[in-house]
Amino acid sequence: MQPLQIAGKPFGSRLFTGTGKFSSAALMEEALLASGSELVTVALKRVDVHNEQDDMLRHVSHPQFSLLPNTSGVRTAKEAVFAAQLAREALETNWLKLEIHPDPKYLMPDPIETLKAAEELVKLGFVVLPYIHADPVLCKRLEEVGVAAVMPLGSPIGSNKGLKTVDFLEIIIEQSKVPVVVDAGIGSPSDAAKALEIGADAVLVNTAIAVSENPVQMAQAFRLAVEAGRMAFEARLARPFVHAVASSPLTAFLDE
Amino acid sequence: MNSFSEIFDRHPWEKVKASIYEKTAADVERALTGPKRSLEDFKALISPAALPYLESMAQLSHQLTQKRFGKVIQLYVPLYLSNECQNICTYCGFSFDNKIRRKTLTDAEIGREVEAIKQIGYDHVLLVTGEANQTVGVAYLKNALRLIRPCFSHISMEVQPLDQPDYEELIPLGLNTVLVYQETYHREEYKTHHPRGKKSNFTYRLDTPDRLGRAGIHKMGLGVLFGLEDWRTDSFFTALHLNYLERTYWQTKYSISFPRLRPFSGGPEPKVAMTNKVAMTNKELVQLICAYRIFNEEVELSISTRETPTFRDHIIKLGITSLSAGSKTNPGGYAVDPQSLEQFEISDERSPAHMAAVLRQQGYEPVWKDWDAVLG
Numbered sequence: 001m002q003p004l005q006i007a008g009k010p011f012g013s014r015l016f017t018g019t020g021k022f023s024s025a026a027l028m029e030e031a032l033l034a035s036g037s038e039l040v041t042v043a044l045k046r047v048d049v050h051n052e053q054d055d056m057l058r059h060v061s062h063p064q065f066s067l068l069p070n071t072s073g074v075r076t077a078k079e080a081v082f083a084a085q086l087a088r089e090a091l092e093t094n095w096l097k098l099e100i101h102p103d104p105k106y107l108m109p110d111p112i113e114t115l116k117a118a119e120e121l122v123k124l125g126f127v128v129l130p131y132i133h134a135d136p137v138l139c140k141r142l143e144e145v146g147v148a149a150v151m152p153l154g155s156p157i158g159s160n161k162g163l164k165t166v167d168f169l170e171i172i173i174e175q176s177k178v179p180v181v182v183d184a185g186i187g188s189p190s191d192a193a194k195a196l197e198i199g200a201d202a203v204l205v206n207t208a209i210a211v212s213e214n215p216v217q218m219a220q221a222f223r224l225a226v227e228a229g230r231m232a233f234e235a236r237l238a239r240p241f242v243h244a245v246a247s248s249p250l251t252a253f254l255d256e
Numbered sequence: 257m258n259s260f261s262e263i264f265d266r267h268p269w270e271k272v273k274a275s276i277y278e279k280t281a282a283d284v285e286r287a288l289t290g291p292k293r294s295l296e297d298f299k300a301l302i303s304p305a306a307l308p309y310l311e312s313m314a315q316l317s318h319q320l321t322q323k324r325f326g327k328v329i330q331l332y333v334p335l336y337l338s339n340e341c342q343n344i345c346t347y348c349g350f351s352f353d354n355k356i357r358r359k360t361l362t363d364a365e366i367g368r369e370v371e372a373i374k375q376i377g378y379d380h381v382l383l384v385t386g387e388a389n390q391t392v393g394v395a396y397l398k399n400a401l402r403l404i405r406p407c408f409s410h411i412s413m414e415v416q417p418l419d420q421p422d423y424e425e426l427i428p429l430g431l432n433t434v435l436v437y438q439e440t441y442h443r444e445e446y447k448t449h450h451p452r453g454k455k456s457n458f459t460y461r462l463d464t465p466d467r468l469g470r471a472g473i474h475k476m477g478l479g480v481l482f483g484l485e486d487w488r489t490d491s492f493f494t495a496l497h498l499n500y501l502e503r504t505y506w507q508t509k510y511s512i513s514f515p516r517l518r519p520f521s522g523g524p525e526p527k528v529a530m531t532n533k534v535a536m537t538n539k540e541l542v543q544l545i546c547a548y549r550i551f552n553e554e555v556e557l558s559i560s561t562r563e564t565p566t567f568r569d570h571i572i573k574l575g576i577t578s579l580s581a582g583s584k585t586n587p588g589g590y591a592v593d594p595q596s597l598e599q600f601e602i603s604d605e606r607s608p609a610h611m612a613a614v615l616r617q618q619g620y621e622p623v624w625k626d627w628d629a630v631l632g
Contacts, residue, residue, distance in 0.1 A: 021326020023619045045409075045628045048379075073631045075507060086630045104475075104509035105502060105554045158324055211322050 007127045007148040015226040018206025029059040035219035041068040049090030070097035077117035099131040122146035134165035153184035158207045160187025173199040189225030196229025259466040273489040279303035293551045301547035317546035317575040328621045330578035332380040336587040341386025343453030349599045350386040356597045365592045372590035379625040380410040387416035394422045405430035410627035417464040423471035435477035436464045440484040441493035469505030482536040483517030511556035518600040549575035561602035581611035
């Protein structure tokens with residue numbers, strides 16, 4: 001399979017993972033290892049960056065994982081830039097999952113603030129991966145200001161509803177010059193496979209793994225599904241077959 | 257200016273109460289099977305007709321809570337700064353007419369309490385006072401926030417209702433969350449329980465969440481005190497209030513608390529509130545917690561040490577998202593003056609470490625930090 005590259009960095013796995021909602025940090029580590037994921041997002045608000053013994057940080061410090069700090073909790077571009085700088089300094093990475101959701105109920109991303117923050121953060125040298133609505137025009141605007149990838153949502157975050165935005169995702173995938181990572185709403189391995197089949201470059205999964213009865217086994221299932229979806233995409237899926245029809249009332253005149 | 261009072265006035269208490277008690281099994285089943293629930297569905301879920309469906313409600317609530325919040329429970333602890341109070345509240349140990357020794361923590365004492373609380377592991381603190389505007393007014397609270405902010409990533413406050421400009425001054429100093437319970441939405445009953453002091457103004461309290469919303473608070477907590485009036489009707493009004501606030505102040509997060517009346521201090525022997533005329537059973541409290549979760553999948557639900565260990569252990573899985581543990585309800589209770597009189601008797605005296613072990617045993621990660629001062 002073709003390796004994925006984001007901002008020049010190669011990834012063997014197209015499954016990115018989140019760290020929230022697990023019943024323990026040890027179980028989280030085990031599940032993330034089983035997922036094969038190489039990019040793991042961590043909410044700045046959940047970790048104590050001044051404490052080397054921080055439980056979550058200890059369990060994601062692993063050679064397999066690159067950290068992708070996220071700005072969950074911020075509501076404006078200004079707060080996002082501030083949080084990003086703290087994350088860069090404390091976690092020693094300039095990669096950033098930019099999420100700005102002023103709506104704490106549904107955690108819907110703010111497109112206006114996200115574009116503003118992305119532009120500034122790119123100038124400040126960050127590798128920016130913005131979490132956004134499946135809005136094709138917004139994706140192009142973000143691409144223009146220099147983001148490293150776009151992360152449109154499949155359905156409301158934490159909803160496990162799958163690819164409700166599939167029609168828009170297809171347009172984004174068709175038009176995008178940067179990798180497209182489907183983030184949020186992926187509820188089952190078949191959703192992840194579907195995203196890869198339609199050409200998404202990667203998916204980010206959290207709730208579906210963390211909240212399952214057996215997070216380690218579910219992580220493995222996602223790993224396989226993502227691989228299967230990508231292989232199918234590269235092998236070019238056969239399209240639904242259009243049958244030849246015997247009578248041809250509309251084109252018969254051509255043979256007369 | 258628009259506020260909740262206008263909506264409130266359109267819902268006469270007796271009519272609301274009757275409509276809850278008229279709900280049928282069919283109404284409950286409709287509420288349980290629909291993809292989204294309305295306020296009418298909430299009435300059905302809290303009605304007596306829903307009691308036979310309690311196990312189904314609990315399972316649904318458990319599942320919805322895990323989906324949204326994961327297998328984690330947030331932990332916080334109260335820090336009582338003062339028990340001075342000019343109000344008379346018939347159910348409270350700090351009531352003006354109660355002959356207890358009054359105490360307001362000094363800067364040095366706040367420092368000692370903070371140190372003790374940090375040592376037991378907390379990063380989210382809830383500041384509590386009575387209502388004494390001369391000694392524990394906005395100036396005192398501003399000073400307290402300046403002292404406390406460097407030590408905690410999340411600061412909540414449960415004090416007297418303030419004016420909007422006051423909140424606007426406190427928020428930049430690190431105030432994240434304000435809890436303001438209406439106690440009861442029954443206007444006349446409210447007057448009986450709050451005969452004296454600023455708190456006797458029902459409408460001013462009712463519109464406090466509006467002032468907080470306009471001031472741009474991150475999170476606010478609502479609730480009523482169970483035992484003052486019919487809990488079902490009071491809970492409907494809380495849900496109505498929540499619904500209004502979510503639409504109006506959509507950038508604010510909300511939580512609901514479930515305080516049941518407890519024996520309180522006020523003499524050599526703890527007094528049981530004479531007013532606990534409408535007691536709420538454990539079964540009914542479980543029903544209410546599940547009903548809130550099924551009605552609103554995103555709202556945070558919080559339970560305090562007012563409840564017993566057995567009850568708390570069992571409701572962890574039923575919809576709750578945050579807990580306090582090892583709480584002291586007297587100013588100075590952690591280090592300065594542990595023997596002083598408490599606002600009310602807590603029922604669960606287990607330490608935070610003990611509570612964290614209980615959570616882990618049940619498959620939940622105790623979360624001490626879920627905010628950062630950097631987030632404003």
